[in-house]
Amino acid sequence: MNAVLLVGSLLLAGAAAAPDAGTLLRDSDRARGGLERGVTWTVAVVATDEGSVSKSSWLIRARGNDGLAEALGPPRRKGEVILFNNRSIWWVKPGLRRPISISARQRLQGEAANGDISSTNYARDYEGTIAGEEDVNGEPSWRLDLKARSKDVTYDRIRYWISKKRRLGVKAEFLTVGGDVFKAATFEYGNRVRLAGGEEIDFVSRMIIRDAMGAGNVTVLEFQAPRAETHAASVFNVNNVVR
Amino acid sequence: MAMSQALIRLEDVHRIYRLGETEVPALRGITLELHAGEFTALVGPSGSGKSTLLNLAGCIDEPDRGRVLVEGVDAATLADDARSRLRNRKIGFIFQSFNLVPVLDVYENVELPLLVHSHLSKVERRERVHRAIDDVGLHDYARHPPDKLSGGQRQRVAIARALVTQPILVLADEPTANLDSETARRIVDLMVELNQKRNVTFLFSTHDEKLMARVGRHVRIRDGRLDGAASGAAA
Amino acid sequence: MTGGWKLALRNLSRNRRRNLVTGAAIALGYAGLVLLGGYANGNEGLIRLSSVYLQHSGHLAVYARGGLGKAQTKPAAYTLDAAAQEEILAALRADPRVEFCGRYLLGTGIAGNGCKTFPFRGLGIELDVERRILSHPQLEPLRDVARPRAGRPLPDAAGEESPVALSVGLGGARLGKAAVTGREAAVAPGALECEAPDVKARIAADPWVQLAVQTHEGSFGAMDARLVSLFQAGTVDGDQAGLVAGLDLFQRLYDTDRVTYVAAYLHDHRDTAAVARDLSQKLAAAGLEVSIYPYDDPKANPYYVGTMETIGAVVTFIGLLLANVVALSVLNAMTLAVLERTREIGTLRSLGFTRRQLLGVFLREAATLAGLSIAAGLVLALAVSAGVRAAKVRFQPPGVGGTIPLVIAPSAGMWVGAAALLLVLALGATWVAVRRRVRERVAKLIVEVAA
Structure with missing residues (x-):
């Protein structure tokens, strides 16, 4: 399963509560990843593609806009590393002479897109407007319309539902340029992370990504043991990752 | 002289030429018979209808009214191919301007009518052609192209060509008009001789008074009508 | 008359x-x-000749049924497994009208130089078959076209580590590889320095490229490949993204033993329809679901x-x-x-x-x-x-x-x-x-x- 995927969780940013779209996005991003000082967790990925199932697990370290995913299994994938520097992704494999950069357009292809989805930093990359209010699984939510701020993100438009009560993203639809739903994701928040200051926040525990166009392809990401940790900036330098 | 069935009989034939909107009557009801062995001159001024009458008699034109009977058969009832065959077998033509085929030599020109419709063998054909050429006195010119011949010689070739099929009738339209008087005289002599020796029936048009004296029967035509059916015995 | x-x-x-x-x-x-x-x-x-030999369509190509359209997106389901390959090859080799055969694996992915990556459209070929093609007497008129624009013909590098040939557009213009014979030069990765003159010079001199793909099973596969030649593909698409490598390298890259198609090269192209017909019957009798495309099939060979x-x-x-x-x-x-x-x-x-x-x-x-x-x-x-x-x-x-x-x-x-x-x-x-x-x-x- 693709590595990139898991990295998913590296989502960032976060701030106070205010009923405007930007604040909502920042709050919800916080529960899916990057915090200013750093956070670590593991993620198990189960991808089902036309009946065939593949599994992998990853150790994720995230800090601000950077993230580093290291493959823990299966055994033949051990040592593979995926590095997220701002919007660029580097993929490093043991024995490979150079890291491989993956561009936004290339991310759209195949399962790579899933990693992209889980790692999207909505507050940074998208301009949001509250387009309406709807219930998602019985939970009153705002429906936000997100438009890309720059061209180097994978999706031009996203529909995003944020729980009114919890201020967490519960559902997202990723649209193609043509306006069709390309993929859809739902988010659960069964984890808690205690920050350095003693504050405890909700943290994502499961992400389910469905391929809206393919034949029922589903990827499930289980997030485990999230903990706040301080990571040095050098951890996320591609030159240090390549050995 | 006992009159057999007419070779050619024209019955009240009319022929009108249409020039745009106007109609010009060329023949206005002509009735005429030609019999075997006759030597007939068709006499009249220019535009009197001589050529038209010859064309009708030769079945290369059709009357607007009246009938043309060739040996009793109405030419109008024949299909084009049959009419072509009839012309080939029964009628010889001699034209004022000879109308030889320039790319063929004397022999070939004379041979031309025998190439169509004829069931003659090659040997018979050759004999006929040579005889016709000899008859007109061009024995030494058989392989000459027409443009190497004088006007009189050319007309002799035309006469040989008209005779080679042994037709029942030879039609000659102003055969001497393009010739000097001496040559013209010789051509007429030749035709008279052929008429007398070979019993070839001739109908020829002319407006040359000197020639008319040599001819047995005169048919005068004026404004498309016969000027009294002047008739005389064959020479 | x-x-x-x-x-x-x-x-x-x-x-x-x-x-x-x-x-x-x-x-x-x-x-x-x-x-x-x-x-x-x-x-x-x-x-x-160009289509059959240089573009590897063969006089006829045998795909898994539906493979021509779907092998790229669903390679696991629409390619030929080892048993099918054997069956097809055996049937073809038994036909005296067939001169030789080759197996081919098509695949897409990205090729990188340590700084940037670009999409490629690649073909894995059997190098000994390719050698045979390149020395085929019929190809004499096309010798100049078949010659790489730079470097050596790919079969000449057989036995070396991971040789690959890139189109001039991909290898030269996009990945900035000027030399195909240069020694490896360390390039510091990092997107920011890619345009620096010294980095560009080092990239140009470095014969190694990195290929990354989605394997047939759906995960990421990647490997280093050594550039041995640059070729001109003759089509815009091919020149921007063309890549040719040994079949074994390609199969390792995509983590598979399958191939996209088997091509048959005949002694006489006029036999194509007859051979295709016989092969079709033979393979159908063996219970193999395949599609056979002659070289003049518009779907398989739009170029020709x-x-x-x-x-x-x-x-x-x-x-x-x-x-x-x-x-x-x-x-x-x-x-x-x-x-x-x-x-x-x-x-x-x-x-x-x-x-x-x-x-x-x-x-x-x-x-x-x-x-x-x-x-x-x-x-x-x-x-x-x-x-x-x-x-x-x-x-x-x-x-x-x-x-x-x-x-x-x-x-x-x-x-x-x-x-x-x-x-x-x-x-x-x-x-x-x-x-x-x-x-x-x-x-x-x-x-x-x-x-």
């Missing part, structure tokens, strides 16, 4: 200059048609079919123009001839020629003129094609990275067909010109004097 041909032949001597001009038009038209057809025929040969259609359209257009010129020349000449000979036509009619016989004289005349002119055109065409052959003219078609010979190879059918076409046109034009005249009243024809 007898003597018709003689008369026709004599008539040709009448207006010699006009007949010469008309004859020249027919001769040139004939030579033009034959040479044009020969050019198309010669090109067909070259394009077929499209190019041939384009050439066909151009040749047809020019051919029609030539045929029209010839027809109009004959029509003009015959119209004038009929006009000049109006009185003669009347004379011949009065002597007893039927319409049909007279038409026959003119048709014989036209046939004689056309026949003689076609003979002259034949000599001309033979001389030109021999001259072209002797001069060994070569040219570089647009988008092709090498020169190809100008081959003019008319088929027997073209020599005969063009002659028949022009003869029919000449006779038809004559018929049109003469038909009305011979139907007119004989008396009218006799008195009419040509203008």
